[in-house]
Amino acid sequence: MNVALIPFDTAAPSDGSGVRRALRRLPLRDVLQLAVVAKVEGTATLNDVSRELASERIGAELQRAGSPALRRRSLQILSVGCEGITTPGGWLIASLKAPAGRGFGLALGHARSAPVAMHDRATRKHIGSAATAVRAAMRRAGLDRKAVELVLIKSPIRLAGGGPHVGSTAASRGAAALGAALALGDIYESDLRDGSLCTDWRLHGFRAMAFSGTETDCCEALVMGNRRGGDPLLRVERAVLSDILDAAPLAALAAGAKAIFFKAGIGRSGAVRGARTTVLTSELPPDKQLRAAASGVVGAILGTTRAFISGGAEHQAPPGACLAAVIRAAD
Known part of the structure; x- marks a missing residue:
């Protein structure tokens, strides 16, 4: 199996130009499965239509680039909310036909x-x-x-x-x-x-x-x-952070990172390292605060604003912990 990893940015939820350019770089005849993984700007409320706008546009671009068959072989993982210093956009991640190998x-x-x-x-x-x-x-x-x-x-x-x-x-x-x-x-x-x-x-x-x-x-x-x-040529690696300030496991993933994923969580008390915060008690939804905070942590440690950052780690890690993962170039 070969894997294509192609980044793109978006100017708005309904902007398909970045996906269109990324699809042009993809060897469509060789695609076995395609995932479009992206952060979409929006309020992230239940009545927010940003995700629907983005999904509709991406679907149209997939159909334009390939065919209904390509669209059927595709999956969209879209997450709304780019608070902080996160650049809206994502990656095309595709498995490609390739001769059987032992690598x-x-x-x-x-x-x-x-x-x-x-x-x-x-x-x-x-x-x-x-x-x-x-x-x-x-x-x-x-x-x-x-x-x-x-x-x-x-x-x-x-x-x-x-x-x-x-x-x-x-x-x-x-x-x-x-x-x-x-x-x-x-x-x-x-x-x-x-x-x-x-x-x-x-x-x-x-x-x-x-x-x-x-x-x-x-x-x-x-x-x-x-x-x-x-x-x-590629690896996926993951780390569990004890809390949102746990920099060392995240820094260990930095070398050769081509795509970054981060799931931000906080303990049920809202405290971080024993100190009270207002993440769970202020007028701002916790997920928005966590995304904004995590964007600063990821940006400072990995030196980029292009990361898939999501808040809310319910049952995804120990209480208060965070997850980080990268697709990186192989050593």
Whole structure:
């Protein structure tokens, strides 16, 4: 497997010019699967249409560049919110046809679950759907559980039907994260209870970053890892940060980084290293504050504003911890 990694910037959610230029650099006839992973500027509220505008434009560019078949082989992982010093944009990440090789490097695959009914969202069935999507993506990537370094997973939001998780982006992310952890063997089915979601913080993975969205009705997973037969020119690497100020693990990922992913979290008390903050108590939504803060941390340590930064690490890491990952050039 060869992998193409092509960056692009956007001037607005509806701007497709960067994606169009990136697609021109892609050998479309050789594409097995394509993922468009991007940060979109917008308010990130439930009624924000920025993600829909971006998704529609990207879909149109995919169809223009290739065909409906290319669009069917593609997956969009879009996350709204570029607070701080994050440059809106992202990457095309594509698996390409290549002669079978024995080199060790990056491999990837993506998959979707069946639609998750509204009344099943933020329940055990939602968690199971996420696990199904991750397992299917692993098969397409040719990766076993131990070889998976990073899962990016998009998850639908419960918008109706009553219950404690209606309108909760946190519950959407948490269900996806628990499903990914289940698929990767980081937690077990016997660990889960009907009320575990967003209550039992002992349950978490450490290899998945989860994102919620109103534009999807299913779980959509992109899985990346390193294996024999992968692209020997690229690697994916990941680190767990004890908190948002834990610079050393992030700095260790810097060399040769070509794409950067960061999931920002904070403990349930809102404190960082024992000091009170107002992240969870001010008039500003916590996710916005976390994205802004993380953009400064990532920018200072890695020297770039181009990073996929998301807030809300529910069940994705130990409470208060953050995740970071890079696709980098192989040594």
